Amino acid sequence: xxxxNHLSQGTKTVIVMVGLPARGKSTIAEQICRCDPKHSRxxxxxxxxxxxxxxxxxxxxxxxxxxxDMADPxxxxxxxxxxxxxxxxxxxxxxxxxxxxxxxxxxxxxxxKRRKLILSTLEERATTMPLNFVFLEVIVDSKDILEEHxxxxxxxxxxxxxxxxxxxxxSDFQSRMRQYxxxxxxxxxxxxxxxxxxxxxxxxxxxxKVRNRFDxxxxxxxxxxxxIHYMLFAWRRRRFLETRRHLATLRDPREMxxxx
Numbered sequence: 298x299x300x301x302n303h304l305s306q307g308t309k310t311v312i313v314m315v316g317l318p319a320r321g322k323s324t325i326a327e328q329i330c331r332c333d334p335k336h337s338r339x340x341x342x343x344x345x346x347x348x349x350x351x352x353x354x355x356x357x358x359x360x361x362x363x364x365x366d367m368a369d370p371x372x373x374x375x376x377x378x379x380x381x382x383x384x385x386x387x388x389x390x391x392x393x394x395x396x397x398x399x400x401x402x403x404x405x406x407x408x409x410k411r412r413k414l415i416l417s418t419l420e421e422r423a424t425t426m427p428l429n430f431v432f433l434e435v436i437v438d439s440k441d442i443l444e445e446h447x448x449x450x451x452x453x454x455x456x457x458x459x460x461x462x463x464x465x466x467x468s469d470f471q472s473r474m475r476q477y478x479x480x481x482x483x484x485x486x487x488x489x490x491x492x493x494x495x496x497x498x499x500x501x502x503x504x505x506k507v508r509n510r511f512d513x514x515x516x517x518x519x520x521x522x523x524x525i526h527y528m529l530f531a532w533r534r535r536r537f538l539e540t541r542r543h544l545a546t547l548r549d550p551r552e553m554x555x556x557x
Contacts, residue, residue, distance in 0.1 A: 307395070307426075307427055308427040308428065308429055309391045309392075309397070309398055309399070309400070309426060309427065309428050309429070310398065310399045310400070310428070310429045310430075310431065311387065311388070311391070311399075311400050311402065311419060311428055311429070311430050311431070312326070312329065312399065312400070312401045312402065312431045312433055313402045313406055313412075313415055313430065313431070313432050313433065314326055314401065314402060314403045314404060314405075314406060314433050314434075314435065315405070315406045315407060315412070315432050315433065315434040315435070315484055316405065316406075316407060316434055316435035316436065317405065317407060317437075317474065317477050317478060317481055318405065318450075318470070318473060318474050318477055319437075319443065319446040319447050319450050319470070319474060320435040320436065320437045320443075320446065321435050321437065321446060321510065322403060322405075322433075322435045323339075323341065323403055325433065325435060325507065326339050326341075326401045326403045327339065329399070329401060330399075330401060333398070333399065335396070336396055336397065336398035336399060337398065337399040337400075337401065338387075338390060338397070338399075338400060338401070339401045339403050340383050340384070340386055340387040340390075340400060340401065340402055340403065341383070341403040341404070342376075342379055342380045342383045342402075342403065342404035342405075343403075343404070343455070343456075344455070345379050345382060345383045345386075346364070346376075346379050347455055347456070349379065364376060365473045365476050365477075366476065367476045367477070367479055367480045377410075377411060377414060380404050380406070380411065380414075380415075381414060381415075381418060383402065383404065384402055384415060384418055384419075385418065387400040387401075387402055388400070388418070388419075388422045391426065391428075392422075392425065392426055402415070405477060406432075407477060407480070407481045407482065408480055408481070408482050409482045409488065412432070412484065412488070413492070416430075416492050416502075420496055420498075420500070423498070423500050424498070428500065429500075429501050429503075430500070430501065430502045430503070431502075431503045431504070431505060431518075432484050432489075432502070432503070432504045432505070433504075433505045433506075433507065434483065434484050434504065434505070434506045434507070435507050436483075436506060436507065436508045436509070437508075437509055437510075438508070438509065439509045442509055442510060447467065447470065447471070448467070450470055451463050451466035451467045451470055456470075457469075457470065484504055484506075485504070485517075486504060486517040489502045489504060489517075501518070502518070503516065503517065503518030504516070504517040504518060505517075505518075
């Protein structure tokens, strides 16, 4: 049974990845996409950035070597614009066919400002097609897992795999990661509730938090998305759902914990 069968008739789902670099966001996005590849697609902001860098013809974007400098407003604006272009491509893809059901926006999206831009864009597009939104935050606080991810990054990611000096690659990526860590803001239900209150037409927004390769999953929302179960199955782990409590800040939602 595909994820598509769990969706309301005609409703599309946007999954927005959230998290620091090297936390496994892209791997999880790929796992979700494999659950229903005919109706799902990943839109990666990093790939969009590299496409623009290779093209070198977009005068509206200034792609600096220091593009990951969080203290440079110009660099922040450039990254946000690349991210929004990627998101718009995702939404255009969802809208162009009834068979396009699940769009996964793969980027860090790790600040409140960025997520407000995302929600504003989603709210505008929700007037033209029925949408569900899930923020999927990936958290890794295990040093062993993070070290494994770091070494994989410098050997296999498109930013570094072609470079021979892996010590430099590791140092460069760690510097990039520190830039993100300095401004990182985790997402919570209060952030979503505040945004929903400001909407003219509130819509369903859920949060799923995955910690240390599914050692724990926390869900905030009205109904656990079907892909949670597919991901857990893919990891071949035992799991159970525990309803913890009702959250007064959202419309009759449940907070659920998945332990595997």
